[in-house]
Amino acid sequence: MNNLGSNMTISAVSRNGLFSGVYLTAVSATNKTIMESPLIGYQQLKGSPTIGFTVKWTFSDSITVFTGQCFINGKGRPVLLMSWLLRSDSDNIKDDWKQTRVGFNNFEKL
Numbered sequence: 001m002n003n004l005g006s007n008m009t010i011s012a013v014s015r016n017g018l019f020s021g022v023y024l025t026a027v028s029a030t031n032k033t034i035m036e037s038p039l040i041g042y043q044q045l046k047g048s049p050t051i052g053f054t055v056k057w058t059f060s061d062s063i064t065v066f067t068g069q070c071f072i073n074g075k076g077r078p079v080l081l082m083s084w085l086l087r088s089d090s091d092n093i094k095d096d097w098k099q100t101r102v103g104f105n106n107f108e109k110l
């Protein structure tokens with residue numbers, strides 16, 4: 001879960017680092033009804049792996065890509081320190097310049 005109240009459920013990580021899951025967000029940049037959204041990604045197969053995944057939002061025409069690293073924090077708990085790019089859909093190429101948001105967000109294991 002992150003500080004925005006979002007949480008992710010991740011399936012088992014395959015032998016090549018591929019994983020999939022579901023992202024449930026508590027907030028949206030749209031005013032649409034929020035629903036679970038699928039995600040797919042890869043992690044490196046080592047301790048404290050780097051990780052990346054994409055969320056295809058089911059309730060908006062947006063896509064978010066996340067990248068970061070998994071560390072063990074001071075309490076011995078895994079934490080994901082992530083950067084993300086949220087690309088919102090645009091009806092007009094003239095609006096392209098304002099359609100990508102960037103942010104940083106940490107996830108702790110529930």
Ligand SMILES: CN1C(=O)N(C)[C@H]2CS[C@@H](CCCCC(=O)O)[C@H]21
Nearest residue numbers: 006025028029030057060062064105
């Ligand atoms: C809740 N969020 C969250 O947990 N983030 C790390 C950020 C980056 S993805 C965004 C939600 C986008 C929802 C879909 C849309 O608004 O079009 C925001």
